[in-house]
Amino acid sequence: MPTSSSLRLISAQWPAPAQVKAYVTTNQANMALHVGDDPRKVLLNRAQLTEQLQLTQPICWLEQQHTTLVVKADHWQQPPIADAVWTDQPGLACAVMTADCLPVFFTDLKGEKVAAAHAGWRGLLGGVLENTVAAMHTDPAQLIAWFGPAISQAAFEVGEEVRAAFVEQDAEAVAAFIPTEKPNHWLADLYQLARLRLMRLGLTACYGGDYCTYNQSDLFYSYRRSARSVNIGGRMASLIWFDPPSQKS
Secondary structure (H helix, E strand, O other): OOOOOOOEEOOOOOOOOOOOOEEOOOOOOOOOOOOOOOOOHHHHHHHHHHOOOOOOOOOOOOEEOOOOOOEEEEOOOOOOOOEEEEEOOOOOEEEEEEEEEEEEEEEEOOOOOOOEEEHHHHHHHHHHHHHHHHOOOOOHHHHHEEEEOOOOOHHHHEHHHHHHHHHHHHHHHHHEEEEOOOOEEEOOOOOHHHHHHHHOOOOOEEOOOOOOOOOOOOOOOOOHHOOOOOOOOOEEEEEEEOOOOOOOO
16 A cells, blocks of 8 residues: 555556556656756655666666657666667666656557657657657557646647648648637647557557646646746656566466
């Protein structure tokens, strides 16, 4: 049973194989070292997360820079520059950090490969999700995805150049934008944009997409919301791994 000091976690709600574990932290504990928080406190938060999830190997953190780079999880000394990570090794947790951008989990139907991707609008447009699927070397029809907490369409205003760039790549993306009262400004649906891109690959089993990091201030950090306050803007961590097969005597 969780103790009163346990970190509050959100479990991915999707039909993943039983050995696949996928969780998102909340604004109870900042997991990022780059936002001006006390590094010692952040490392303690990460250590508590590792212990609570009963992970036996270090979490595979990334240095995220809104790239479309995907790496295979490893016991690296320094986090690599990338915005997605995958593994086919049991017990190795893939992690991305977000605070309005979209975290996406992937697993194959056998639960033998998993991945986590950080997808803001730049990453989505550049193809970070497509690159992640390609890196897993699995038929997209044999994959499922879960969309973690991100900024909702109601809170995510973008300019005409963003909308035009997506529509140029896929005419169906027009459905993911609603005009605002401000000329040439639109409300963008990250969840729908991600869903469209995965469906084009043949990955049709997409779940989640029902949170808003901006409006649910009781649960999540939000980069856009923190920019309007004096508080340190933290980051949530989204982690996925799969357990090794149980040993039977």
